[in-house]
Amino acid sequence: MIAIKTTNLTKKYKKKIAVDSLNLTIDQGELFALLGVNGAGKSTTIKMLSCLVKPTYGDAMILGNSIISDSIKVKEHINVSPQETAIAPNLTVRENLEFIAGIYGSDRKEARQKAKDSISSFGLSKIAEDKSKTLSGGWQRRLSIAMALISEPKILFLDEPTLGLDVIARRELWSIIEKLKGKITIILTTHYLEEAESLSDRIGIMASGSLKAIGTADELMKRTNTAKFEDAFIALAKEGGKQI
């Protein structure tokens, strides 16, 4: 079953092409990593797929719904954990979770139960009644992902989820993401190549708004005749690199 299918998805800002005719298919349950240097078009792609930015040309179908004409339906199926931690600072951890459950349609009783379950599964019990602005970066990021999952999305966008975290906090988040594999479709953008290599089923490499290559980490290394994934990435992400 196809979760996401983009057809010539393009975004232009005046004369600059941020994303250029992206054609991509992602299956349900797949963990797909989108890699690229800064300005490659990863974040713009995520913003278009999550209905935050309208494409200039082309379209994308999310579980059969167009991001242009059925954006409200699309929004019911997806959730996003943005690049920067996106939490309500004066609300407690529990209130943040209940709030997100509520805006995705849960009544008060259901929102409370979902928050309770989420606190338990994400190990947030000790800080459940703390205001989220008082939490460390790692806990805030963990909460942010818990907030993205409380609506039980079919597709989850994780935009650089471990950016700025220490090694331990990053590994803890990796473990959370690994547990989600196969259950929901995850689109992950990251600058940490080992994160993409370790977690994802397939990897797409973008440069200058175009998708330069797509495949598993092993496939991409084989195609570029490299022994390390980092070398494969550099070969593919270089500006003007051939599409493979």
Added chain:
Amino acid sequence: MKTLTFASRNSKEILRDRLNLAFGIGFPVVLLLLLTAIQSNIPVKLFVIDQLAPGIAVFGLSFISLFSGMLISKDRTSSFMFRLFTSPLTSSNFIFGYTLPLLPMAILQIAVCFIVALFLGLTVSINILLSIIVLIPAAVLFIAIGLLCGSLFNDKQVSGICGALLTNVSAWLSGTWFDLDLVGGTFKSVAYALPFAHAVRSGRAAISGNYSSIFPDLWWVIGYASIIMIIAILVFTRKMNSDNA
């Protein structure tokens, strides 16, 4: 339900900020006490409590603009809005969610001014209730200004515009601090072309039982409140649907 959930979050964000409470409730009350003390030593007609209370109530509402503007601009300029804009919340959920919690806060703020005024000599009368009702359009006006500023500017700009400019403009041009007739000329014309002096005059007319004088001053306030609210909704909706929310 979604609107109420969003409104509840916004109430908590505003009310849990102690600085908001200090300025929103504390500052108008301190001014009321201070000006009443001045009045008791040097009698000034303008500072008699039934004249002063509606003026301070209107002045206090400028902080409501600051609260709403700051909340919206902070949301807009953070990733939190990214999360909200990718959720199934619609434009109307956002607009009502931001404005609904502010109305009871504004009414409570006006009521606190009058309750304090009662301790300072204001006569208990049904006209106090009428004056609170008459000031509700002014509350809507200040909420709309906050929504508009929050949709257009970042939090630093909002604190400058709503926190400094609006509080001063609404104070100087409201006729609360000095009689506008004493200045006269262009200053008076500008003051009466804006809604603040009309809001204060309608509140004073209500509290003094001079019911026939409530309108047309109140029409000015209702007109301004309606126009600014419509502009604010259009700007917010346009921003929400643009690439650079």
